Amino acid sequence: MQQSPVPPESPIYRRIADGLREAILAGDLQDGDRLPGENALMVQYGIARATARQALSVLINEGLAVPKRGSGVYVRQFRPIRRHGSRRLSREQWERGQAIWDSDTRGRPYTVDDVNIDKEVAEDFVARVLNSTEVWVRRRRYSVDGRPVQLAVSHFPADLVQDTPITQENTGPGGVYARLGDLGLAPAHFTEEVRARMPHPHETVQLDLPAGTPVIVIGRIAYTAAGVPVEVNEMVLDSASYVLQYDFDS
Amino acid sequence: MQQSPVPPESPIYRRIADGLREAILAGDLQDGDRLPGENALMVQYGIARATARQALSVLINEGLAVPKRGSGVYVRQFRPIRRHGSRRLSREQWERGQAIWDSDTRGRPYTVDDVNIDKEVAEDFVARVLNSTEVWVRRRRYSVDGRPVQLAVSHFPADLVQDTPITQENTGPGGVYARLGDLGLAPAHFTEEVRARMPHPHETVQLDLPAGTPVIVIGRIAYTAAGVPVEVNEMVLDSASYVLQYDFDS
DNA sequence: TAGTGGTCTAGACCACACA
DNA sequence: GTGTGGTCTAGACCACTAA
Structure with missing residues (x-):
C-alpha cells in the first residue's frame, strides 16, 4: 500500500x-x-x-x-495576406497602422490557375439559395508568389448567365461581376458566412497545406440591388496565409 | 532489376x-x-x-x-452558433433561410464566468492602437448550454475609463458599451480582423477543446463616431461552435 | 554516404469506462 | 472484470535530403 x-x-x-x-x-x-x-x-x-x-x-x-x-x-511562420470584406466604411483612422496582426500589405498579384467551368445540377443549399436547380460553376485556384492560398467555387443560376461570357474561361475586362452588370444584375449586397475547420484531403493537396493548418471557409452570397441572388461563392483559404478584415458601423 | x-x-x-x-x-x-x-x-x-x-x-x-x-x-458533429457582425444591412431576403450552413438559431443564452478585471501595462499592439500605455483589461469566458465557447479580453484606455463601472465586475444595465455611451464615447464604428489557427494549450483547457479543433481569433477595435479608439477586444472562439456572418454593401 | 523523417511491428503497463 | 484508449520501449526497413 x-x-x-x-x-x-x-x-x-x-x-x-x-x-x-x-x-x-x-x-x-x-x-x-x-x-x-x-x-x-x-x-x-x-x-x-x-x-x-x-x-x-x-x-x-x-x-x-x-x-x-x-x-x-x-x-513555421505566420505572415498573412489581408483580405478586406466591407471596407467601404474605412476612415483613415482605422485604415492605416491600426492593425492587430502584421500582414503583407504590399499588393502582391494573384495568379489564377486550374480554371474549370461546368454546367451542373446544383447541390441542395445552392439550389435553395439561388432558386435554381441548374447552375454554371466556375472553379479556380488562387496563388500568391507561386504558393496556392485559396480555392474558390462560384455558382450562377444557369438561366441568368446562359450564353454569356460567364460561361467562358475568359470573362473579359472587369471579370464576372462586370458581366453580371452588363445583364443588369450587378451585385450590390453580400453576405459572408465564415467558419474554420481542418482541411479535407483534397484541400490539403490543392493548397499544399502542412499538417496542423486549418482552413477558413467563406460562404458568400451576392445579391443585386433588387435582392436577387446571383452568385454563391464558396472559398477555402489557407488560414496561415490570410487575415480577414471587416469594417462596419453601429 | x-x-x-x-x-x-x-x-x-x-x-x-x-x-x-x-x-x-x-x-x-x-x-x-x-x-x-x-x-x-x-x-x-x-x-x-x-x-x-x-x-x-x-x-x-x-x-x-x-x-x-x-x-x-x-x-463529431458541427452545429454552430451564428454570430452576426454587421447585420444592419440585412434585408428579409438575405436574412431568412438563405444560410449556407445550418446553425442553432434558437437564441440560447450566454453564460459569463471567470470575469477578471485588472489594470495593466498594455501590450505593444494594444498600446499602439489605443494610444495608451495603461489599460483596464476585462477577461471573461462565455458558455452556452454549459459548454465554453468563447474567451474574450477587452482593453480600455485607463485614462478614459478610470473610476467608472467599466473597472467593476458589474457594469450595470447595457453593459460596457452603455457606460462608454455615458462618457460620450459610444462605439460607432468597428473593425474586425479574423484569423484561424490551432489553439494554444491554455485555450484548449479553457474551451475544453478536443484535438483537431481550430480556434477562430477575432481582433476587434471599437471607435467612437469621432474616430477615437475606445476598445480593443480579442476573442478566441471554438471553431466547432461558431459561424460568423457579415452582411455588407457594394 | 550519413542523417533525417515516414512507416510498421510486437510487445508492455497504465487509467479509465462500463456492465 | 473486461475492454478501451494513453503512454512507452526496442527494434526494423524505407525514402528522401544534404554534404
Whole structure:
C-alpha cells in the first residue's frame, strides 16, 4: 500500500512538446529555425524514438512546426495576406497602422490557375439559395508568389448567365461581376458566412497545406440591388496565409 | 532489376483513415456514432496496434472524431452558433433561410464566468492602437448550454475609463458599451480582423477543446463616431461552435 | 554516404469506462 | 472484470535530403 511511484506530472512527450512550444512562442526559436530532431531528443531525454516522434507530432499538429523529410523539423511562420470584406466604411483612422496582426500589405498579384467551368445540377443549399436547380460553376485556384492560398467555387443560376461570357474561361475586362452588370444584375449586397475547420484531403493537396493548418471557409452570397441572388461563392483559404478584415458601423 | 514490389499506394494507416473519413462525410457514420476501435482495426486489417492508432489519430487531428478514454472513438458533429457582425444591412431576403450552413438559431443564452478585471501595462499592439500605455483589461469566458465557447479580453484606455463601472465586475444595465455611451464615447464604428489557427494549450483547457479543433481569433477595435479608439477586444472562439456572418454593401 | 523523417511491428503497463 | 484508449520501449526497413 505505498503511494503511487512517480507519475504525478504530465507525460514525457507532452513536457518536451511544452518546452519546445514555449521556445517558439517566446521567439527563442523562430521562422525557419530547426528544431532538435528525433535523434537529438532521444539522446537528450533518454527516450525511445516513438516518444520523441510523439513530442514533435504535437507541435506539427498545432501548426507550429513543419517536418521536412530527410532534413529536419522547422519552425513555421505566420505572415498573412489581408483580405478586406466591407471596407467601404474605412476612415483613415482605422485604415492605416491600426492593425492587430502584421500582414503583407504590399499588393502582391494573384495568379489564377486550374480554371474549370461546368454546367451542373446544383447541390441542395445552392439550389435553395439561388432558386435554381441548374447552375454554371466556375472553379479556380488562387496563388500568391507561386504558393496556392485559396480555392474558390462560384455558382450562377444557369438561366441568368446562359450564353454569356460567364460561361467562358475568359470573362473579359472587369471579370464576372462586370458581366453580371452588363445583364443588369450587378451585385450590390453580400453576405459572408465564415467558419474554420481542418482541411479535407483534397484541400490539403490543392493548397499544399502542412499538417496542423486549418482552413477558413467563406460562404458568400451576392445579391443585386433588387435582392436577387446571383452568385454563391464558396472559398477555402489557407488560414496561415490570410487575415480577414471587416469594417462596419453601429 | 525487377520493379518495386508492392508499395505504389498510400500507407495502410492512411487508407484506413480515408475509408473511415469517407463513411463520416457520406453520413454513413454520424453524430455520436462509434468508430471501429483499435482492436477492431488490428483484427480487420491484420495490423499492429500502433498502426491502428495512427489511422485513428488522423481523424482525431482532423476534428472528425473524438476519443473517449475507456470507451471508444466517436464521430463529431458541427452545429454552430451564428454570430452576426454587421447585420444592419440585412434585408428579409438575405436574412431568412438563405444560410449556407445550418446553425442553432434558437437564441440560447450566454453564460459569463471567470470575469477578471485588472489594470495593466498594455501590450505593444494594444498600446499602439489605443494610444495608451495603461489599460483596464476585462477577461471573461462565455458558455452556452454549459459548454465554453468563447474567451474574450477587452482593453480600455485607463485614462478614459478610470473610476467608472467599466473597472467593476458589474457594469450595470447595457453593459460596457452603455457606460462608454455615458462618457460620450459610444462605439460607432468597428473593425474586425479574423484569423484561424490551432489553439494554444491554455485555450484548449479553457474551451475544453478536443484535438483537431481550430480556434477562430477575432481582433476587434471599437471607435467612437469621432474616430477615437475606445476598445480593443480579442476573442478566441471554438471553431466547432461558431459561424460568423457579415452582411455588407457594394 | 550519413542523417533525417515516414512507416510498421510486437510487445508492455497504465487509467479509465462500463456492465 | 473486461475492454478501451494513453503512454512507452526496442527494434526494423524505407525514402528522401544534404554534404
